[in-house]
Amino acid sequence: MKKVLLWGGLVLFLAVLGVGLFRSQQGQLKIGKPAPDFELVSFDGETYRLSEFRGSVVVVNFWASWCESCKPEARDLEAAYQTYGPRGEVIFLGVDYVDTEPEALAYLEEFGITYPNGPDLRTEISQAFRIRGVPETFVIDQDGLISHLQIGPYSSLEEILASIDPLLE
Amino acid sequence: MNVNKKISLGLISLGLLLSLFSPAFAQGSEPTDDEVNAVARQLYCPVCENIPLDACGTAACEQWRGIIRDKLAEGWSEDQIKDYFVLQYGDRVLAEPPARGFNWLVYLVPLLVIAGGLVLLSFGFKRWRNGEPVRSPSRRSGGEQRSEKADEEYLRRVEKEIEARSRSQK
Numbered sequence: 001m002k003k004v005l006l007w008g009g010l011v012l013f014l015a016v017l018g019v020g021l022f023r024s025q026q027g028q029l030k031i032g033k034p035a036p037d038f039e040l041v042s043f044d045g046e047t048y049r050l051s052e053f054r055g056s057v058v059v060v061n062f063w064a065s066w067c068e069s070c071k072p073e074a075r076d077l078e079a080a081y082q083t084y085g086p087r088g089e090v091i092f093l094g095v096d097y098v099d100t101e102p103e104a105l106a107y108l109e110e111f112g113i114t115y116p117n118g119p120d121l122r123t124e125i126s127q128a129f130r131i132r133g134v135p136e137t138f139v140i141d142q143d144g145l146i147s148h149l150q151i152g153p154y155s156s157l158e159e160i161l162a163s164i165d166p167l168l169e
Numbered sequence: 170m171n172v173n174k175k176i177s178l179g180l181i182s183l184g185l186l187l188s189l190f191s192p193a194f195a196q197g198s199e200p201t202d203d204e205v206n207a208v209a210r211q212l213y214c215p216v217c218e219n220i221p222l223d224a225c226g227t228a229a230c231e232q233w234r235g236i237i238r239d240k241l242a243e244g245w246s247e248d249q250i251k252d253y254f255v256l257q258y259g260d261r262v263l264a265e266p267p268a269r270g271f272n273w274l275v276y277l278v279p280l281l282v283i284a285g286g287l288v289l290l291s292f293g294f295k296r297w298r299n300g301e302p303v304r305s306p307s308r309r310s311g312g313e314q315r316s317e318k319a320d321e322e323y324l325r326r327v328e329k330e331i332e333a334r335s336r337s338q339k
Contacts, residue, residue, distance in 0.1 A: 009281075016274060066216075066228035098215050098258060100232040122259035123215055 029130055031149060035060070035140045036128035040093055042118035043105060048093060051144065057090045057167045058140040059160075062120070062131050064099045065107035070135040073153035073160075074111035077137075080160040081115045089168055095120045097134050139163050200241035208237050208247050211264045212254055221264065 029035070035058075037051045050058060061077055063070040077092065084090035094117035096104045101119065108117055120126050129138060132151070139148035148163040209223035216229045223234075233254075240250045254262050266272040 013278070016271070064229065066232060098229055100236055103232055119257065121257060122255075123261070124259070127259075 026130060028132070028149060028151075029138070029146055031146055033146055034144050035138060035146050038125045038128055040095060040116070040118045040125065041121070042116045043101070043108070044116070046116060048116055048118075050093075050140070053091050054144055055142050056088070057142060057164055059090060059092045059164065060095060060129070060138045060140065061092070062095045062097050062126060062129070062134050062136045063107075064097045064134050065103040066099065067097075067134045069153050071111070072155075073135060074107075074113060076154055076157040076160055078111065078113050078115070079157050080164070083157075083161065084164070085115075090164055092116070094118070095125050097126050097131070098123065139167070141167050198242060200238055204241060205234055205238050208241070208250055209234055211247075211251060212262050213264060215258060215261060 035050060037049065039050075040048045042048065050060075059077075059080070063074070077094075081090075081092040092115035094108075094113065094115060096117060096119045099119065104117075104119070107113075129136070135150075135153050137148075137150040137154065138146055139150075141147040147167055150163065154160045154163075206223040210221045212222040212233070213220070214222055214225055214227070214230045214233055217225050217227050220230075222230050236253075237250055240253065245253075251263065260266055260272070266275055268276055
């Protein structure tokens with residue numbers, strides 16, 4: 001009986017460790033797989049849920065005000081939003097990762113960003129998307145599948161448009 | 170000085186003494202770096218894992234320490250500040266994870282390991298006190314038994330050799 005309890009405890013302990021390791025070692029989300037659903041409460045207090053945008057292309061950009069490499073792409077993302085904005089075919093959502101609100105708002109103002117942005121509360125969105133850092137951008141197609149993953153900043157507006165346009169044809 | 174005055178004076182002195190050690194700060198007063206770091210060392214920023222907030226030099230951690238300073242100046246307590254950070258960034262920012270869900274393992278596993286070790290030690294100690302061998306000869310491996318036989322054979326040959334030499338010397 002003692003042996004059964006000992007071995008049972010050991011197996012349970014190893015199983016828990018294994019699950020934890022597996023979860024921590026999971027790589028990036030795969031292209032063509034469904035994007036995890038999430039709810040973003042913007043700095044304006046509006047609530048956005050990814051699943052409500054089925055039928056539209058959604059661009060989810062993870063950024064932070066302390067992130068130097070996020071800055072070069074900030075204006076290009078806003079320009080891309082302005083390019084598609086009026087047609088409503090492409091939704092842009094900015095997820096502010098591990099940031100402080102005053103600095104985040106100053107950042108949005110500095111780069112003239114007008115599309116919805118909000119904090120990643122409890123880092124739940126970034127954990128669901130398994131990001132490794134910022135900036136990272138996910139382009140999600142009309143069916144909710146990930147069609148493009150940009151690790152690091154986009155280098156130009158053209159590069160952003162090139163990752164979106166094929167989905168609108 | 171009557172008794173009431175003495176009591177009042179005593180209470181005032183006690184109040185002043187306690188205020189020196191109070192963790193709360195008056196609103197508007199500027200907290201010192203030590204006071205900020207006392208809270209910061211209980212937090213970890215997810216951007217720079219394994220480095221406590223008080224020792225981390227990144228821009229993100231600098232911002233966090235700024236928030237701690239602001240909250241302390243507003244009169245927030247340590248617990249209120251930690252709750253704020255948990256709400257914003259999740260449980261993983263805490264140096265000591267709250268005892269719920271899987272986090273229980275952090276607290277239970279070391280205790281179980283220590284308890285198991287103590288049980289094993291107590292069994293070993295009892296056997297040792299009773300003079301019981303750790304392993305009985307009957308459970309020795311074949312290799313050990315073979316080695317014992319070889320030793321006996323060797324001793325017998327040495328004894329024979331000594332006997333033969335002593336006879337030849339005579």
